[in-house]
Amino acid sequence: MTTPRPATNPIRSEIDLDAQGKHTGYLRLPHSVHRSAYGWIPLPVASIRNGDGLVVLVMAGNHGDEYEGQIIVSQLIREIDVQHVSGQLILLPMANFPAAAAGTRTSPLDEGNLNRSFPGDSAGTPTQVIADYIENTLLARADYLVDLHSGGSSLLYDGANMLAIEPRDAEEAVRVKALLSAFGLPKAFLHPLNPVTGSAAARRQGAISIVTELGGAGMSNAKLIRDGRDGLLHFLGFVGVLHGSIVPAQPPAQTRFMRVEGPHHYVYAYDEGVVEPLVELGERVVKGQAAARIHFPDTPLREPVTLYFDGDGEVACRRVQASVRRGDCVFHLAEDDPRYR
Template identity: 75%
Template sequence: MTTDPRVANPIRSEIDLDSNGKQTGFLRLPHSVHRSAYGWIPIPIATIRNGDGPVVLIMAGNHGDEYEGQIIVSQLIREIEPERVRGQLILLPMANFPAAQAGLRTSPLDGGNLNRAFPGNPAGTPTEVIADYIEHTLLARADYLIDLHSGGSSLLYQGANMLAIEPRDAEEGARLRALLGAFGLPKAFLHPENPVHAASAARRQGAISILTELGGGGTVQAGLLSEARAGLLHLLGFIGLLHGALVPERVPASTRFMRVSGARHYVYAYDSGLYEPLVGLGEHVAAGQAAARIHFPDTPLREPVTLHFASAGEVVCQRVPAMVQRGDCLFHLAEEAFQ
């Protein structure tokens, strides 16, 4: 007789994912500290289930300083009733709860970045344990993952965007394009696979993933919330999970399909100082064009350093804080796909 060599994940769910109806509660991650010897970390979770049908995991708070998705997921938990569902919605409004509670990209408990922690470790740090549970318990039963991100406190994206891993073949590409079109946000970026991302965890478990990037800059924009919520509801109707008045009749926008192609589409600081952007969001830039200057007020006679774009493309994301250190991302570009 063989046994599963995997260590059991210590998280215990207060809700029964196999039962019909709407339930809310917490995933209890045991956490013994000086303040609370027998304590647990309360990760909010909800399920809305009605019989057989597609299973969708909708997640926000993967990064704790990205607030747009946390608001949208909380709204969906309040708004959607089981009689409007065929299948199951599993909803995590604050997936990395310690990070979301603190308003930080990474967990204050272990420095963990949840979207760099998959497939996780059931015997590891709190962030690794959360990643393991999401991949091997929640995504293992899901057909789709919707992971709601934004630029957080350090980056700002132009408008509402979607991201997806490059498809592996033409059939998967056609399916992905249909799903992204049904979500209907203005831009969809295709990007290479990264095994530590939630999107790759979904792929390993046989689910298809769509990630959003909704503004950012540590703010919440009402228009982006409305646009993303409408697109998400339309997508849920498109796959046959949601029906009724909540499903919009049309998508928010016609989607432009774009591609992010690795290092050439990014600009990074190589010096510590104050950065002056020389272009803005939405601009089309040429290879070799000046992107930013780094200034050095602590050495005022030192000339600023000018950084340049390595590739042509459209500016889709820009750093927000002016103070930078070597290694900080200042811009990221995308180019048209399917030309």
């Protein structure tokens, strides 16, 4: 946790984040447009604070077409009372509200992808302003970030997964493993740092981040909602922010630790057409194995193009839509991490 910097961001909170008790309201982002000259964008927020202690920022709706997290955070705002908390929970169910309200990955106001907009800009576009506020106001208070994602409209993950940035040293590796095990989703992927994500923003502010990937395909899945909620509640109990009967006795599963290393764990389309997948989610594949074929119904005599895996691993995620263009991700893989066996 760092000391929040003086406010330069135009977002103003309706609730006092320093106040004890349970409070809900909106973060107001000024937005002057034709239909509303003195208007503001309402970013829903809740604070549940009971004494001093650790601060956890829990957010969903970072991408607006990912729904399990929005449901989970909304549930927790209703279910968690002050007496359950030691320290503070700050909860954002629709972090990029314009995107979440539209049901799109990016904001319809500026095409901004919030999870590619950090550290943001207090004088920038709406998405950049939101990113700046999350990093420099909310995460500056926080010890932990839990960012609830799913695959969105274009991707489908194999069940319930977690992601964390590669630890910087052995001591941090032990801590991260314990935190992920306490969350307890079936698989956890460790991945390289991407400086424009919320996870990197958390690291810059001295917080540890856990990201979920709960299914996807623009749907909401009852089991994944249940597992994500129970895992989050158990995690909050493990770090000491939550206590009482609301904390499950056990996490949802024993976590299998994996890693996503780089370009060889991804398969991309290089042609525009219709993709025929040749493997299934969860399937084990090897380098050189055929991954998919791209067909060209507009030129039916043209032979399909075959895509191949460039590395070994397990199919963790696949594209939802059959139509593809050059640059679309068709599959991504993950590999067991020998450091955590």
